[in-house]
Amino acid sequence: MEGIFQRYLSLYRPLITTLNELLSTYELSYSLWQVIFYIKNNGPSTLVEISNQYDVEKPTITRRVHRLEDLEIVEQIPGKDRREKVIELTERGEEIYKVCRIKITNLENRVMEGITDKEQRIMFQTLPKIRSNLMKREEEK
Amino acid sequence: MEGIFQRYLSLYRPLITTLNELLSTYELSYSLWQVIFYIKNNGPSTLVEISNQYDVEKPTITRRVHRLEDLEIVEQIPGKDRREKVIELTERGEEIYKVCRIKITNLENRVMEGITDKEQRIMFQTLPKIRSNLMKREEEK
DNA sequence: CTAAAATAGTTACCATAGATAACGATTATC
DNA sequence: GATAATCGTTATCTATGGTAACTATTTTAG
Numbered sequence: 001m002e003g004i005f006q007r008y009l010s011l012y013r014p015l016i017t018t019l020n021e022l023l024s025t026y027e028l029s030y031s032l033w034q035v036i037f038y039i040k041n042n043g044p045s046t047l048v049e050i051s052n053q054y055d056v057e058k059p060t061i062t063r064r065v066h067r068l069e070d071l072e073i074v075e076q077i078p079g080k081d082r083r084e085k086v087i088e089l090t091e092r093g094e095e096i097y098k099v100c101r102i103k104i105t106n107l108e109n110r111v112m113e114g115i116t117d118k119e120q121r122i123m124f125q126t127l128p129k130i131r132s133n134l135m136k137r138e139e140e141k
Numbered sequence: 142m143e144g145i146f147q148r149y150l151s152l153y154r155p156l157i158t159t160l161n162e163l164l165s166t167y168e169l170s171y172s173l174w175q176v177i178f179y180i181k182n183n184g185p186s187t188l189v190e191i192s193n194q195y196d197v198e199k200p201t202i203t204r205r206v207h208r209l210e211d212l213e214i215v216e217q218i219p220g221k222d223r224r225e226k227v228i229e230l231t232e233r234g235e236e237i238y239k240v241c242r243i244k245i246t247n248l249e250n251r252v253m254e255g256i257t258d259k260e261q262r263i264m265f266q267t268l269p270k271i272r273s274n275l276m277k278r279e280e281e282k
Numbered sequence: 283c284t285a286a287a288a289t290a291g292t293t294a295c296c297a298t299a300g301a302t303a304a305c306g307a308t309t310a311t312c
Numbered sequence: 313g314a315t316a317a318t319c320g321t322t323a324t325c326t327a328t329g330g331t332a333a334c335t336a337t338t339t340t341a342g
Contacts, residue, residue, distance in 0.1 A: 002242075002246045002249060003249075003265075004249050004261070004264065004265060004268075005156065005160065005245065005248075005249060006175070006178055007264075007265060007268040007269055007272075008152070008156070009156075009171065009175070010194070010195065010268075010269075010272055011149070011268055011271055011272045011275070012153060013195060013196040013197060013300090014196045014272060014275040014276055015146065015149070015150075015275060017196065018275060019146065029327080029328090030150070031327085031329095034147070034150070037147055046290075046291090047290070047291065048289080048290060048291085053151070054151065054154060055154040055155045055158065056154060056328095056329070056330095057329070057330060057331080058290075058291065058292085059291085059292075059293080059294095059329080059330075059331085060328070060329050060330080061291095062291065062292060062293090063328085063329090064328095066292095081289095081290085081337080081338070082290095082336080082337060082338085083289065083290045083291075083336065083337045083338065084289090084290060084337095085290075085291065101143075104146065105143050107146075108143060108144075108146060110274065111271050111274045111275055112145070112271070112274070113274055114270060114274070115267055115270055115271070119263050119266075119267050120145070122260050122263045122264070122267075123145065123148075123263070123264065123267055124144075124145060125260075126256055126260050126263075126264055127145075127148040127149055127151075128148055128151075129255060129256055130152060130252050130253070130256070131148075131151055131152045131155060133251065133252045133253070133254055133255070134152070134155040134156060134159060134252055135155055154329095170299095172298090172299070172300095187319075187320090188319075188320065189318080189319065189320085197299090197300070197301095198300070198301060198302080199319075199320065199321085200300080200301075200302085200320085200321075200322080200323095201299070201301080202320090203320065203321060203322090204299085204300090205299095222309070222318095222319085223307080223308060223309085223319095224307065224308045224309065224318060224319040224320075225308095225318090225319060225320085226319075226320065
């Protein structure tokens with residue numbers, strides 16, 4: 001399947017640009033959104049969990065979380081292990097999630113125009129498979 | 142198709158990391174590779190053409206091309222329009238393309254393990270469709 | 283049960299990629 | 313022929329991310 005990476009990567013910048021524009025209304029960017037999205041879908045989480053999900057180093061997540069704390073979108077909740085910092089969405093965070101979720105879903109739908117349900121389903125299932133193949137290779141090192 | 146962007150973006154960093162590692166042997170990165178790939182597949186090209194292809198501003202491409210010139214991978218050829226800078230691969234550039242192309246194709250194959258031919262074909266066709274839907278939206282502004 | 287190792291998060295510093303604005307050189311258009 | 317537009321460049325700025333070194337905890341091994 002020669003050229004699949006190029007096809008994948010040619011999509012990246014147009015998508016990021018559009019998403020950042022959409023999110024800028026709430027002083028957010030796609031990278032901050034990833035954190036919000038993760039917490040919303042996985043419940044209160046630690047920084048290491050988020051870090052692993054996105055294959056990004058801990059200090060990067062520290063920064064993202066600090067910015068979300070400044071924006072009063074997430075807050076720390078006390079946990080058992082005092083090394084860990086468990087964060088969850090604030091009420092304001094939940095509100096912002098809802099609004100942005102709708103906007104992003106609308107964009108997702110528009111971007112999928114002309115693509116059949118079946119093709120969409122295959123994209124949906126295949127992307128995580130590719131990701132997991134890649135992560136497996138990285139672990140081997 | 143809620144969540145398709147997240148699935149798409151969760152793949153980005155693992156992929157870029159792996160590609161950069163693979164290319165670092167030749168003092169390249171994925172961003173430089175994009176330029177090499179474009180010229181190889183579209184013939185001698187101007188900076189604006191490359192810029193449009195990847196939705197990246199002109200100064201960014203200027204830098205990439207300068208680095209490729211330093212590495213003696215591309216060179217300028219005289220063109221009719223003296224505003225334009227038409228670049229092509231040097232012999233060395235062709236060699237490096239071949240070696241990297243093989244390595245990347247191998248990686249592409251490994252990453253596609255467990256994914257049927259049909260699914261691969263659909264990915265291959267659908268990614269450009271999504272890209273074109275996104276670009277259409279950007280043009281509207 | 284304590285000493286050493288591992289883990290979570292943070293800070294400081296640096297690298298990479300990209301954007302915007304302003305400009306010179308050239309070509310196209312009116 | 314004067315004005316517009318286009319191509320590439322430079323300078324400056326921002327965003328995102330990495331590495332190394334550190335503190336505070338918790339786990340593990342002897």
